[in-house]
Amino acid sequence: MDDETWVEEMNVNNTIVERGAPIISLESVRIRLGKRTIQENINLSINAGEFVAILGPNGAGKSTLLKLLLGLIKAETGTVRIMGRPPRRGNTDIGYAPQHRVLEADLALRARDVVGFGLDGHRWGPGWPSRKRTATIEKALQEVDALHFADAPVGQLSGGEQQRLLIAQALLTNPRLLLLDEPLSNLDIARGQEIVTLVNNLCRARNVAVMLVAHDVNPLLHVVDKVIYVANQHCTIGTPEEVITSETLTRLYGSPVEVVRALGRVFVVGAEI
Numbered sequence: 001m002d003d004e005t006w007v008e009e010m011n012v013n014n015t016i017v018e019r020g021a022p023i024i025s026l027e028s029v030r031i032r033l034g035k036r037t038i039q040e041n042i043n044l045s046i047n048a049g050e051f052v053a054i055l056g057p058n059g060a061g062k063s064t065l066l067k068l069l070l071g072l073i074k075a076e077t078g079t080v081r082i083m084g085r086p087p088r089r090g091n092t093d094i095g096y097a098p099q100h101r102v103l104e105a106d107l108a109l110r111a112r113d114v115v116g117f118g119l120d121g122h123r124w125g126p127g128w129p130s131r132k133r134t135a136t137i138e139k140a141l142q143e144v145d146a147l148h149f150a151d152a153p154v155g156q157l158s159g160g161e162q163q164r165l166l167i168a169q170a171l172l173t174n175p176r177l178l179l180l181d182e183p184l185s186n187l188d189i190a191r192g193q194e195i196v197t198l199v200n201n202l203c204r205a206r207n208v209a210v211m212l213v214a215h216d217v218n219p220l221l222h223v224v225d226k227v228i229y230v231a232n233q234h235c236t237i238g239t240p241e242e243v244i245t246s247e248t249l250t251r252l253y254g255s256p257v258e259v260v261r262a263l264g265r266v267f268v269v270g271a272e273i
């Protein structure tokens, strides 16, 4: 079954979005939490099918940006649009995989049941015909190459396998925007690279816009279209070549930053990254 047929048969989100169509736009956005200004004057747009990494030091506001899009916090000023509409909780156009803590080893739930939790709370939840529910979960498991461990207790799965389940969960409503909060943390280089390849394939095949929070751009350099760099209450967006330069990052941090490219890798020196 191809994707379009599946979407129609399953009656999940079936908006067809053209490649390059605008998915999110933020104009002059300020975010305050409590008495603190987290971000000032955010201006950015992301289109269908774009793969975007969100980078920056601890506490800079990367997860906060995702929470804004999820409707969990509000902008103090400015305009936020997701497919032309303001953010709202429970938006099925968005698939979200939160920051992942490794699950308890004795957690006996099966992997496919954990993925199924992603349908609960939506109109495709417990009341949905079980054949459709099972097929939707099966399709998501297959897309993240998790069918072979779908019946294993989740607590016994590796960090990379558990991460695949979170991504499967995020795919269930056929989202147009996929928000992944640090899916590479706690993974070794090889497992991290597998997740990057998986996400890149999903992004291209589904024409879904992806925003992936990471601490190191290097595993992502060869696949991302753009990076958003968040620091010092500001952020900047562009291609990695535009953003990850000494000049741009020095301006963003407001203090000297040196970007060194060596051995096919990028090193940001002089900033707390």
Ligand SMILES: Nc1ncnc2c1ncn2[C@@H]1O[C@H](COP(=O)(O)OP(=O)(O)OP(=O)(O)O)[C@@H](O)[C@H]1O
Residues within 6 Å of the ligand: 033, 034, 035, 036, 038, 056, 057, 058, 059, 060, 061, 062, 063, 064, 065
């Ligand atoms: N309710 C709140 N009131 C005040 N400040 C808050 C609140 N919630 C979060 N913050 C602060 O907002 C800042 C941004 O947090 P956020 O989690 O977005 O950072 P991050 O860039 O994702 O960090 P990390 O890389 O460590 O996950 C942090 O300094 C945090 O302490």
